Amino acid sequence: MRRSEIRGHLLDTALRLFNQHGYHATGIDLIIAEAGVAKTTLYRHFETKEDLILAALERRDEEDRLAMRTFVEQRTSDPVERLLATFDFLETTVRDKQFRGCMFMSAAGEHKDTVDPVFRASSMHKRLALAYFEELAHAARFAEPKRIAAEINLLHEGAVAVAQITRIAEPTRHAKRMAQQLLATEERLTPAARGGDKTVGPAASSQNSA
Amino acid sequence: MRRSEIRGHLLDTALRLFNQHGYHATGIDLIIAEAGVAKTTLYRHFETKEDLILAALERRDEEDRLAMRTFVEQRTSDPVERLLATFDFLETTVRDKQFRGCMFMSAAGEHKDTVDPVFRASSMHKRLALAYFEELAHAARFAEPKRIAAEINLLHEGAVAVAQITRIAEPTRHAKRMAQQLLATEERLTPAARGGDKTVGPAASSQNSA
DNA sequence: CTGAAACGATACCAATCTGTATCGTTCTGG
DNA sequence: CCAGAACGATACAGATTGGTATCGTTTCAG
Numbered sequence: 001m002r003r004s005e006i007r008g009h010l011l012d013t014a015l016r017l018f019n020q021h022g023y024h025a026t027g028i029d030l031i032i033a034e035a036g037v038a039k040t041t042l043y044r045h046f047e048t049k050e051d052l053i054l055a056a057l058e059r060r061d062e063e064d065r066l067a068m069r070t071f072v073e074q075r076t077s078d079p080v081e082r083l084l085a086t087f088d089f090l091e092t093t094v095r096d097k098q099f100r101g102c103m104f105m106s107a108a109g110e111h112k113d114t115v116d117p118v119f120r121a122s123s124m125h126k127r128l129a130l131a132y133f134e135e136l137a138h139a140a141r142f143a144e145p146k147r148i149a150a151e152i153n154l155l156h157e158g159a160v161a162v163a164q165i166t167r168i169a170e171p172t173r174h175a176k177r178m179a180q181q182l183l184a185t186e187e188r189l190t191p192a193a194r195g196g197d198k199t200v201g202p203a204a205s206s207q208n209s210a
Numbered sequence: 211m212r213r214s215e216i217r218g219h220l221l222d223t224a225l226r227l228f229n230q231h232g233y234h235a236t237g238i239d240l241i242i243a244e245a246g247v248a249k250t251t252l253y254r255h256f257e258t259k260e261d262l263i264l265a266a267l268e269r270r271d272e273e274d275r276l277a278m279r280t281f282v283e284q285r286t287s288d289p290v291e292r293l294l295a296t297f298d299f300l301e302t303t304v305r306d307k308q309f310r311g312c313m314f315m316s317a318a319g320e321h322k323d324t325v326d327p328v329f330r331a332s333s334m335h336k337r338l339a340l341a342y343f344e345e346l347a348h349a350a351r352f353a354e355p356k357r358i359a360a361e362i363n364l365l366h367e368g369a370v371a372v373a374q375i376t377r378i379a380e381p382t383r384h385a386k387r388m389a390q391q392l393l394a395t396e397e398r399l400t401p402a403a404r405g406g407d408k409t410v411g412p413a414a415s416s417q418n419s420a
Numbered sequence: 421c422t423g424a425a426a427c428g429a430t431a432c433c434a435a436t437c438t439g440t441a442t443c444g445t446t447c448t449g450g
Numbered sequence: 451c452c453a454g455a456a457c458g459a460t461a462c463a464g465a466t467t468g469g470t471a472t473c474g475t476t477t478c479a480g
Contacts, residue, residue, distance in 0.1 A: 002477090003425095003426065003427075003476095003477070003478080006426090006427090020322065021322065022234070022319065022320045022321075022322060024232070024234035024235055024320070025234055025320065027466075027467065027468080028467080028468060028469080029466080029467085029468090037427090037428080038427070038428045038429060038430090039428095039429090039430090039468095039469080039470090040426090040427080040428075040429085040470085040471090040472095041426075041427060041428075043468095043469065043470080044426070044427085048468080048469080049467095049468065049469090100322040101318070101319055101322065105315075105319065105371060105374070105375070106319040106320075106322075108311070108374060108375055109232065109311055109315065109316040109319040109320070109374070110232045110234070110235065110316075110319070110320060111232075112230065112231065112232060112310040112311065112316075114377060122375065123375050123376070126372075126375045126376075147384075150372075150381075150384060151384065151388055153368075153372065154365070154368035154369060154372055154381060154384060154385060154388070155364070155365075155368055156368070157367070157368040157371035157372050158363075158364035158365055158366070158367040158368025158369075158371065159364060159368070160371075161315060161367035161368065161370075161371050162336075162360075162363065162364055162367050164315070164318060164319070165315070165318055165332065165333050165336045166333070166336075167324060171360075171364055174357075174360060174361065174364060175364060178361055178364070178388075178392060181391075181392060181395070182388060182391060182392065185391070212447090213447070213448080213455095213456065213457075216456090216457090237436075237437065237438085238437080238438060238439080239436085239437085239438095247457090247458080248457070248458040248459060248460090249438095249439080249440090249458095249459090249460095250440085250441090250442095250456090250457075250458075250459085251456075251457060251458075253438095253439065253440080254456070254457085258438080258439080259437095259438065259439090421480100422478105422479105422480095423478105423479100423480095424477105424478095424479095424480105425476105425477085425478085425479100426475105426476080426477070426478090427474105427475075427476065427477075428473105428474090428475080428476090429472100429473090429474090429475100430471100430472085430473095431470105431471085431472080432469105432470080432471075432472095433468105433469080433470075433471095434467100434468100434469095434470105435466100435467075435468090435469105436465100436466080436467065436468100437464100437465075437466065437467075438463105438464095438465085438466100439462105439463085439464095439465105440461100440462080440463075440464105441460100441461085441462075441463090442459100442460085442461080442462095443458105443459090443460095444457105444458090444459090445456105445457075445458080445459100446455105446456085446457065446458090447454105447455085447456075447457075448452100448453105448454095448455085448456090449452105449453100449454095449455100450451100450452095450453100
């Protein structure tokens with residue numbers, strides 16, 4: 001393995017183990033053993049275990065948000081459909097055999113103090129996820145994009161939490177239906193009137209797998 | 211302290227610390243120090259730390275479910291209002307200064323293996339909570355009580371998760387409004403027709419604090 | 421090609437972890 | 451009232467924790 005790849009490989013290994021066992025339960029010795037790396041090497045890249053956790057979460061944060069954006073934006077261009085497509089993305093992550101719940105919620109659950117850097121990193125990730133929903137809700141010209149985004153966000157968190165406990169993917173589809181139902185009655189401003197669209201009223205259709 | 215109270219006191223102390231710091235991060239030494247009890251005493255009541263965790267979760271499970279039932283049933287007798295009142299109960303727990311997220315979700319997050327007894331205990335608690343929603347949805351004569359219960363449950367989990375990260379109580383009220391919106395369009399069977407009630411249609415009103 | 425930096429391996433450290441052993445004291449049921 | 455159980459205190463065990471020190475080897479940029 002080339003030296004330039006070691007840091008990334010350590011982050012990947014740490015993320016895998018954190019996801020599998022949790023943060024406290026995953027020891028440094030296990031990480032270096034799984035990564036096939038000496039302990040000195042790890043500590044040359046990361047000052048402390050907390051630093052490793054923070055770097056891993058940062059990496060995951062960017063990966064996750066980019067993956068969702070990519071998935072959603074290549075699926076449809078309609079903002080409302082995109083809001084609904086976020087649940088399809090969620091379903092793919094939940095269906096993963098390695099799924100054990102949201103790593104950021106777990107991180108916040110193991111670092112409950114609001115001033116803890118790990119908690120703050122998790123909190124920041126969730127804030128950015130919410131910001132994306134707001135962006136979509138705004139593009140969809142909903143009258144109250146912030147409220148819509150908060151609702152979508154709440155459904156996401158609920159779906160992931162239920163999926164974490166039950167270990168089935170159904171809650172994500174259920175959440176999508178709920179989102180459809182809720183969005184259908186929401187007011188919208190000047191809905192990019194093409195064709196004979198109504199100016200207000202039902203917004204969701206999404207014939208795929210809902 | 212009377213000896214008959216020691217076990218309960220240990221469970222209370224352990225629950226407080228588990229809620230504050232998490233399960234792995236809370237050491238036996240801290241628990242006995244906070245409880246003012248010798249280590250031998252703790253291990254005479256609980257064989258292992260895992261046993262202590264399981265006993266603590268069991269206690270909390272019963273307390274929580276009883277508290278919700280009591281809160282909900284003394285507030286209103288209408289089953290639909292009761293479903294909505296569960297969110298008011300949630301709000302009270304989230305507003306607590308000691309709130310740091312759902313202890314069962316945290317427990318499941320730190321014990322991710324589905325065969326882990328701690329995970330199973332958390333899973334069981336959630337199953338029983340869902341069963342209560344089903345009971346209420348059935349009493350409300352919804353056409354699909356299981357689906358309604360799952361939706362309420364998902365909104366609960368979402369509200370608690372968002373509240374855990376943001377440390378504000380608003381998500382519980384938001385979730386209640388979403389529940390109202392969703393229940394309003396749900397079909398119901400023979401709705402205990404007294405007065406001039408419609409037989410199907412909007413179900414929710416709940417003028418308090420929504 | 422060469423010197424510095426990064427690497428692997430290993431030994432080590434102090435602290436902490438869960439759990440046990442010992443023993444004198446205190447409570448309590450019969 | 452008294453035997454026996456439960457208690458507090460403490461010392462200890464063995465494993466594991468996060469992190470450091472040492473040192474010979476490998477990589478890589480200039």
